[in-house]
Amino acid sequence: MNPRIVVLTAVVVALSVIGLVKFPFAGEEEALAAPGPQVYFIAPADSEKVTGPVRVVFGLKGMGVAPAGTDKPGTGHHHLLIDRPPLSEDELKESLPADEHIKHFGGGQTETELELTPGTHTLQLVFGDMNHVPFDPPVMSAVITIIVE
């Protein structure tokens, strides 16, 4: 047999084997790259020292922002938890109240400015549906701590 054909055949076989071996891994990588919707703080950073008013910018991946009441799958609006513990299992099942510790951005806002007293404050984002109910599984950020000077 022509040695070139042998080499070519070997290369083709090797490539198809790599292709077969690689295929399931490629799927896994895709799954890891897309861990579901995520909400996070673009600003401020965790442990950041800031001066008031504090500009807070909300980040969102894998879902869309829509004003409260918008009946469109895959969309919702931001809620900002200020100086309060993360939502309990029960709270996660219900329409979120609006108070000094839970701010709704039902207009579809993706940032805000907060007047906070000097000292340490915690912030957490929770994404909610058209009726202000957190998604299941919850789409919420880590709790961040900021120091207002």
Ligand SMILES: [Cu+2]
């Ligand atoms: Cu709301």
